Amino acid sequence: MQVEDRLKELKVTINKKVPRGVTVTDVEFEGPEMVIYTDDPKRFAEDHDLIKTLARDLRKRIVVRPNILGDTEEAYDMIKAVVPESAGITDIFFDTDTGEVLIEAEKPGVVIGKNGSTLRDITMKTGWTPKAARTPPIPSVTIKQVRQYLRESRDERKEFLRKCGKRIHRDSIYTGRDHDQWLRLTTLGCCRQVGRAAxxxxxxxxxxxxxxxxxxxxxGAASSPYLNVPEIYPFTNLDAVVLTHAHLDHSAFIPLLYRYGYDGPVYTTPATRDLATMLQLDYLDVNNKEDRAPPYSSNEIREFVKHTIALGYGDVTDIAPDMKLTLHNAGHILGSAIAHFNVGNGVYNVAFTGDLFYGKSRLFNPAVSQFPRLESLVIESTYGGSDDFSPSRVEAEERLYEVINETLGRGGKVLIPAFAVGRSQELMLAIEEGMRNNRIPKCKVYLDGMIKEATAMHTAYPEYLNTDLRNLIFRDNYNPFLADCFEQVDSYDKRQQVIFSEDPCVIISTSGMMNGGPVIEYLSNLAESPKNMIVFVGYQAEGTYGRRIQKGWREVPIGKRGTIVINMEIQTVEGFSGHADRKQLMNYVQYVQPKPERVFTIHGEESKTIDFASSIYKKFHIQTVAPQNLETYRMV
Incomplete structure (x- = not known):
């Protein structure tokens, strides 16, 4: 049956199920959602169980859109009257193509109302379909640009979603032929190494x-996944891309797919979409500054944004005729997700952890370990070696306070290379609390690179933060990210002022592995003085400047800057990583439910992935594999 015929059948079925007097004029697939067009959106809003019932019976994600839209000025006034003033509305945008109205507010929960009551009230009174979004307490340039671009490209995006919907809901070729069903996993990167996940x-x-x-x-070629092999190329054969989180070792080359023919969706969380956009733009900027030809342009990043379909945790979503996707919290960075795939309507289930943290941090809750069904688990092994045991966060913070006190006490500067997303915010929270509780002297903490922008996104998406931090920001009205000790470095002159000032201070700067970014400028000028200290708090991959300095190199050749002599003190403070250590990883495998039949250990140095796989097999008697790149495994 053709998609168009199926839509006609669905329209007939829906018209039989809706109350008398309600007319469904059209039904369309738009991405994974089924959109119902009606002249009576208010009737749908009045019966708030109707959409839930239709979604359950038809097993589809359903959106209702009106055919006839109310006057925008009248609707604007009505929304302002319906939504309590305490919501703090900052913007209202009407999309006449979709019939949706985006309401940006300081407290979107007030816009939504209890169990969605205020949203339903808006629909009943205006006919428009409302969506609530948070106004970031710290303005985010990236979020503003992403939302603006999605508004400007709404016609193209609508066309893309309809095309995507038809591809997802196309007829299944092998329906009813179980002997022809199979599932294969091909490793295109990230095996027995850290990086180029694919x-x-x-x-x-x-x-x-x-x-x-x-x-x-x-x-060169070693920096990217194996994208020229027949299993994946040409990219037009891909049905979907799923992005687990925003870090460049997982997201950097997604725009390249659009440069070479891919025109399909990327499924990820809204926070990951925005963070990945920020990091990809910075990736281009770093390439240009270092006279390296970037693999794509900002045009392809815009294509990535336009083609992204944002999902919340727990949303079960059709992404192909025989595949459903559900994203779950991974505890690693903002919006990071474990991707769970249900293949062949329950024939096989596999979960990819991406990067995960299986403990509570200052920012996030632990990674989810409970799934409806699970036959295979693909799990990271960054710290999977037998000796990779990290101290607790409490111990890590105590050690951080010690090295800061030591350096400030001798009049030096503390330089901390950190990833803009995740580690920087953990450090900010720990340092702010340390100063507030007089554990370390009050001083300026300078933030350089994209840290301020990434921090703004954390306050824009508080639903991903753990309960304690959310309560502190929104119930107790204290935002530690806005503490007076933090100061953004946003110019060359400001950076020079920080470097040459006599005042002791803490500098948190990107990039986290010192393979570019403003941290190199600080290193060049601060490395000579033994009063200063460089503190590593995150993983340093082989081949990076950070790894060399961490190993104790005292002379480091850095591109055009020549050789930097390192006299400053070098310290590593373990325990701040967003990756699970050996104990957490083994605990995760022990407590994951259901118990998988097979585990693949990836995203780690060769010795660690093999050690981790061997330990899982010996302790839990689960079949394990530490795959190499370019291998294919039959799952079914």
Whole structure:
């Protein structure tokens, strides 16, 4: 049956199910959603169980849109009257193509109302379909640009969503022929190494790529996944891309797919979409500054944004005729997700952890470990070696306070290379509390690179933060990210002022592995003085400047800057990583439910992935594999 015929049948079925007098004029697939067009959106809003009932019976994600839209000025006044003033509305945008009205507010929960009551009231009174979005307490340039671009490209995006919907809901070729069903996993990167994450799930019906990142510190072909092999190329054969989180070793090369023919969706969380956009733009900027030809342009990043379909945690979503995706919290960075795939309507289930943290941090809750069904688990092994045991966060913070006190006490500067997303915010929270509780002297903490922008996004998406931090910001009205000790470095002159000032201070700067970014400028000028200290708090990949300095190199050749002599003190403070250590990883495998039949250990140095796989097999008697790149495994 053709998609158009199926839509006609669905329209007839829906008209039989809706109350008498309610007319469904059209039904369309737009991406994974089924959109119902009606002259009676208010009737749908009045019966708030109607959409839930239709979604359950038809097993589709359903959106209702009106055919006839009310006057925008009248609707604007009505929304202002319906929504309590305490919501703090900052913007109202009407999309006449979709019939949706985006309401940006300081407290979107007030716009939504209890169980969605205020949203339903808006629809009943205006006919428009409302969506609530948070106004970031710290203005985010990236979020503003992303939302503006999505508004400007709404016609193209609507066309893309309809095309995507038809591809998702196309007829299944192998329905009813169980002997022809199979599932294969192909490793295109990130195996027995950290970086260039890329995995391909293939069935007779579909091909789905999970992540597509760079290899930190590598150059040339070694920096990207194997994208020229017949399993994945041409990219037009891909049904979908799933992005687990925003870090460049998982997201950097997704725009490249659009440069070479891909025109399909990227499924990820809204926070990951925005963070990845920020990091990809910075990736281009760093390439240009270092006279390296970037692999794509900002045009392809815009294509990535336009083609992204944002999902919340727990949303079960059709992404191909025979594949459903559900994203779950991974505890690693803002919006990071474990991608769970249900293949062939329950024939096989596999979860990709991406990067995960299986403990509570200052920012996030622990990674989810409970799934409806699970046959295979693909798990990271960054700290999977037998000796990779990290101290607790409490111990890590105590050690951080010690090295800061020591350096400030001798009049020096503390330089902390940190990833803009995740580690920087953990450090900010720990340092702010340390100063507030007089554990360390009050001083300026300078933030350089994209840290301020990334921090703004954390306050724009508080639903991803743990309960304690959300309550502190929104119930107790204290935002530690806005503390007086933090100061943004946003110019060359300001950076020079920080470097040459006599005042002791803390500097948190990107990039986290010192393979570019403003941290190199600080290193060049601060390295000579033994009063200063460089403190590593995150993973340093082989081949990066950070790894060399961490190993104790005292002379480091850095591109055009020549050789930097390191006299400053070098310290590593373990325990701040967003990756699970060996104990957490083993605990995760122990407590994950259901118990998988097979575990693949990836995203780690060769010795660590092999050690971790061997330990899982010995302790839990689960079949394990530490795959190499360019291998294919049949799952079914």
């Amino acid at each position: 995995f391909l799930l293939s069935t007779p019906e579909s091909k789905v790529l999970i992540d597509c990142g760079e290899s930190p510190g590598a150059t």
